[in-house]
Every structure is written in C-alpha cells, then in structure tokens.
Amino acid sequence: MSSPPREAFGARFALEPGYLNTASIGVPPLDAVAAVHAALDRWQGGVDRPSSFEPAIAATRKAFGDLVGVPSSSVACGTTVSQLIGTVASSLPRGARVLVAREDFTSVTLPFVAQGHRVDVVPLDQLVSAVDGHDLVAVSVVQSADGRMVDLDALRATGAPVLLDVSQALGWYPVSLAWADFVVGVAYKWLMAPRGAAWLAVRPDRLDSVVPVAANWFSDPSQTSYGADLVLAPAASRLDLSPTWFAHAGAAVTMPWLATLDLAAVRDHCAGLADAVLTGLGLPPAGSAIVSLDVPAIPGVRSSIRAGRVRLAFHLYNTSEDVDLVLKALT
Template identity: 45%
Template sequence: MDLVEARELWNPEPGWLNTASYGLPPRPAWDALQSALAEWRAGRTSWEGWDASTGLARGAFARLVAVPTTDVAVGAAVSQLLAPVASALADGARVLVPDVEFTSNLFPWLVRPGVSVRTVPADRLAEAVDAGTDLVAFSLVQSADGAVARYDDVVDAARAHGALVVVDATQGCGWLPFDGSRADAVVVAAYKWLMAPRGVAFAYLAPALRERMIPSAAGWYAGEDMHASYYGPPLRLASDARRFDISPAWFSYVGVAPAMELLESVGVPAIRAHNVGLANRFLAGLGQPPRDSAIVTVDVPDAAAKLAAAGVRAAVRAGRVRASFHLYSTEADVDMALEALV
C-alpha cells in the first residue's frame, strides 16, 4: 500500500500535532479492537484468537528494527523491560546517559544499587564513552526536542570500549529507519509512532545480553510451551527472548498488530519523508531552518495558548512547544498551526 492509499484509513479532527504523546489508530486497528471488545462483552470466543495478535506484532516489530523474531520480548512499558537489564549489571558498573533523557530510560539505572550513572549532553554522548563505561543508554530520538541521536557513532564508540548499548527507540520506531541489531537492547513503547493502545511494549534483547539476565517476572507466558506451563514445577522457560515476556494485555495487542502491518506496507523510508517534510514545512513557516526529525520544538511567545485557541493540539516540553507529525498529519494541519502562531 502506498502512502496516499494509507492516509485514507484515518479521519482525525484537524490540528492533531502530538503523536509524540500518543498515536492515532488506523481504521483496521480500530475495527479489530472493537470486534475483540464485542467478543469479550458477549463471551463468544476464547482468548487464543486475541493472543495471536501478540505473535503478529512481535514479528512486525522484529522486521521494523531488523532483528530476529526470537530475540524479541513483549511487555507493557519501557521501564519494565529494562529492569532485568539493570539487574544484570555488576556492582560497580558505570552507565552513561544523556543529561535530558526520558526517565523510563534513566530511573532503571539510577535505582539499581551499586551502579553509578554519569550524564552528558546528548550530542556529546559518543565522545564521552571511555574505558570506564560499562553501558550507554540513550533515546534514538529525544522526547523533549526531537533531536535524533548519532546512533552509529555512539554504537561504534561503545564497541571500541567494550560497553553495552541500550536504546529507547520509542520516539523513532515507526518513522525512522535504523538497524536495531547493532545495539544490545532496543526498547519501544508502542502507543506513539506504532499507534497502539497503551499497554504494548517491545524489547530486542541480544542473545549475549540475555545470558546475563534473570527473567524475574517470568510467568506462564514465558514458558517454552505456554499451554503446558499453567501449573507446577519444574521451571520450563522459553529458550529465546520469550522468557522475558509478561502476559500481554490482549486487546492492546489486537489493536497494534494491524497498525504495524500498515507501517510495514507503506515502508518506514516513505513515512520518514512524509513526516519530516511536514515538520520542515512547519519550521519554514516560522522562519527556522529544516531539521531531520518528525518532532520539532519552537519558541513562540504565548504559543501554547495560541495553539489551544485555534484548536491545535500540541505539547509543551521543557518550556517549548513541541509539534510532531505522522502518517495522518496533513499540510492543512501545519498551516492551521502556522496561522495560529505567526
């Protein structure tokens, strides 16, 4: 499906420029969710059909970030998926993080006893990696201002010093192409650019990293054969990344699987060109140079109030208006915002 065809699957109210807070579901995702809810309400089916969406979504995520499906765990939130990574660090480990990192990729390291955390400006992260660094954790795209990380530079620096790499790709996965297999862990909350209901998160966990981790939240869904893992010992966990799964919120996965299939159909490079093109149209209208992100921030006096009065929904982060653009965003949305601000 091309981008023009795909865009017919949304009908949002004009002025939604806040995908960095939450994404809007395409019609197939919304319909699938409503159908599952109707089945639940009437009690006319078993859960296995809903759960099939978890496998479909896991596979779609693996393809989006270019990793094997067997290396992907499913969960509910970024911090939950990072917790066993933090627990696997040795006492005395040193973690390097950007100084304005979203706290879901900061608190798991700070809360770990015996681990020290050093912060530096995000654009200096690669240069700050040294022989004393055990793990580098950063966002692929910064939530506060949309800055895109120098992903390959940071990974290269980490590899040169034997450090692990953990990437929160929540604000990039779905519009920004990247090779997740270069990292040791990639975590994504899916309710933004993957347009899921809340309660869906994914983690790529490299095999070498998994060997150091304990699946302390393991339950029946982490079993090698989940249907044979309902009751009693012995421990019989999956041999791959599924051992770090938690039992999924079925309806959220029912809602995300069609959305991710649509992203795959359109193609992330085409989505990136569309999103960044609209972001740059917005910046140009304010007399600012183009950037390479679907998330942009601007300083305009009384901007939040002006946008609200015009019916434009954007966010305020770090004291600045943050606008974000996705498949369903239009030039008319951009012009609506510019008319309010200029």
C-alpha cells in the same frame, strides 16, 4: 467528527486537522479501531480464551522485529518501556556504570538509578565521546522533548554496549538495529496502537545475561501454570510478561502494516512537514518529525508542553493543512 477521514499510506484516519500530539498519543487507523471493537465484542460474548490472542501477539512480535531489523525470536513482549528497561537494569552487575543523556526521558534513565548503578549524565551531543569505561549506554534514538536524534552510526562505531529506546522513532524513522545489545519500544505513540504493549529486542549473545525477573506462566514454554519449576524458552520470549490482550489486538493491525511501508518515504513526509513549520518561522530545518518551539500554546492545535516549550509531532496522517494551521496562528 465533522471532517472526512484522512487517507495516508493506504490507511484511513478519523481525526480533525490540527492533531500534532503523536509524541504523546498516536491516532489509530480505522481498521485498527475495528479490530479492537471486534475483540471487545468477543469478550462481551464470552467467546475468547487466552489462546485466542496468540496470533495477534505473534504478529506484533514479528512486526517489531521487522521494524528494528531482528528476528522475532530476539523479541520479548512487555507492557511499558520502564518495565523492560528495568529488566535489563536489574541484570547488570551491581554498581555498573551506565551513561545516559541529560535530556532523556525518565523511563530510560530511572530504572538504572533505582537499581543503584552509577549513572553518568552528559548532554546528548557529548554522549558518543563519553562512552569509554561504561558498561552500558542507554539513550533514546529520538529525544522525547525536542526531537533531536542520536548519531547512531557514531555510537555503533564506538563498540560500546548500548540500549536504544525507539519509542519516539519507530513508525516514522527507518532503523536497522541488529547491532544494538537491547532495543526497546512502546505501542501507543508512533505505532498507533492501544497503550499496554511494549517490546524488547535482545541481541542473542546478550540473552543469557538477562534475568527474567518477572517470570510467569506466559514466559514458560511448557505453560503448566502451576508449580515452582523454572523452564526458560531458548528465545527472548523467556522475558515475556503476560500480555495486555486488547493492546495487541490493535497493534497486530498497525505494526505489520507499518513494516510493509517505505519508511524512508514516511520519514520524508513527517520530517518534511515539521521542517516546513520551522522554515515558515525563519528557523533552520532539523530533519525530525518532532518540533520544539519557544511559543505560547497554539490555538486550534493539539500539542504538548515539554521542558517549557510547545512540542509538535507530525506523523504520516498529518498534512500541509496542519502546517498552515500552525503558521497562521504564529505569524
């Protein structure tokens, strides 16, 4: 790389100016890359055992709990959001009524459709007013396509059972979600870890209602590895999948670090940069780290096209230099 590493919130990042695609793939800090390289070196040398990764898995489980405001005993480890939501969807009564936002990501909505539940679809701004009569409300805290945010306080006040996807929020947006029935999130976006790890927080009073549809050796606390005796852990780890080791090797660096940060300051930094782009274009600020613009692809900027619009995502490693690149290209 030609540019010196960027420093942000005590970490160093080897990325060029103009990377505004965290909503698709987050960029890891250098020490997380080093941890994954070390794990690959151990693999190459044949010195690891499955148990070698248990400290990293325990660290990511605890850090996810810390970030969403629940104990680690309430957190299950999986691989993708759709897999974990599929576990919840398969545990609902047949024909359950599920409310989703029309604009939400399909990993949130389709698991319920695939299970044959009655899925009612409404615009995001009508979600809270439409909760009555539903067995579950499933929604992303921050919308993938355009960065709009659900009103968590209003949703909580309804008392409706909820599943919240924090994949586009956790890492830049501070949350406290112990009240939610289910909270799911993925590693490789704002948590800046390798793809292949995801987590599901289950409120303790809902745990017995969730069927471990992918029960396996790792989710069995006896870890006998053989036979047909189903032994369930008392904690949410009964829902674990066998983990993707190298994803946790990286996540065990980034997630505990993020959990120590002042996430309100991180939010102000990220949303402040995004709002600087909006105000620079004569648009009202939105208070989100994700910006959706009806413009052509922006030269010199790494971004995504979502719902026919350019999506920009500002994380803690972005700076005003990235804002200037966007505004110079568009104005």
